[in-house]
Amino acid sequence: MTLIKGIVFDKDGTLFDFQATWGAWSREMILAESGGDPAMVARLADSLGYDMGTGRFRPDSVVIASTVETVAERILDVLPELDKDALIARMNARAAEAPQVEVPRLREALERLAGMGISLGIATNDTEAPARAHLQAAGVEEMFGFIAGYDSGHGGKPGPGQLLAFAEAAGLRPGACAMVGDSLHDLAAARTAGMVGVGVLTGVAGRATLEPAADVVLGSIAELPDWIAAQG
Structure with a gap:
């Protein structure tokens, strides 16, 4: 395997635990947008693949790997009277303030990778402003030389645009880079961009789902860091 010189990370489910971070947030969003009406709450939760009882997402939830716009469209299927632009604005504002639950040893892992001379970037289907707010709150924003949301001009995943823009910004061939993420969208983007695909289990998808699409899980x-060091 080619020595990896650049890594572009997904954010939610990769740097931050997906269920722990977005479970409570999504419950409050569903209650707010539905006005607390029990029937609407149940319909909206089901449409988003969310269990109001457990506060967790189903593996097939549209929320897991989609853009804010796609999630908003799913909400509008249930609540068509809402204004789409206003809904997205509310979702982004709430998301920017959502407390992020970091995966264990987040900063340690990033510092080790940077110490190995590896360029680091972010490619998320979140919008860029909330993504930067989350990274800043975790104290790691400055560790990434490239940060792109789906609204940053490179498209969203599973398209390869964000990944190829990262490689160009880092001055690297895509083949010398890895995409690290928790979803099939991330791994499909890696494949299309010609990057190594690394799956992680801090999202909703399990090993059996990710392994067929990944170079490693x-x-x-x-x-x-230890896995990359072993490749050299």
Whole structure:
């Protein structure tokens, strides 16, 4: 395998635990947008693949890997009277303030990778402003030389645009880079961009789902520095 010189990370489910971060947030969003009406709450939760009882997402939830716009469209299927632009604005504002639950040893892993001379970037289907807010709150924004949301001009995943823009910004061939993420969208983007695809299990998808699409599946990014070192 080619020595990896650049890594572009997904954000939710990769740097931050997906269920722990977005479970409570999504419950409050569903209650707010539905006005607390029990029938609407149930319909909206089901449409988004969310269990109001457990506060967790189903593996097939549209929320897991989609853009804010796609999630908003799913909400509008249930609540068509809402204004789409206003809904997206509310979702982005709430998302920017959502407390992020970091995966274990987040900063340690990033510092080790940077110490290995590896360029680091972010490619998320979140919008860029909330993504930067989350990274800043975690104290790691400055560790990434490239940060792109789906609204940053490179498209969203599973398209390869964000990944190729990262490689160009880092001055690297795509083949010398890896995409690290928790979803099939991430791994499909890696494949199309010609990058190594690394799956992690800190999202909703399990090993059996990710392995057929990945070059390797790790428990979390904490295992990434040792895995990369072993490739050399």
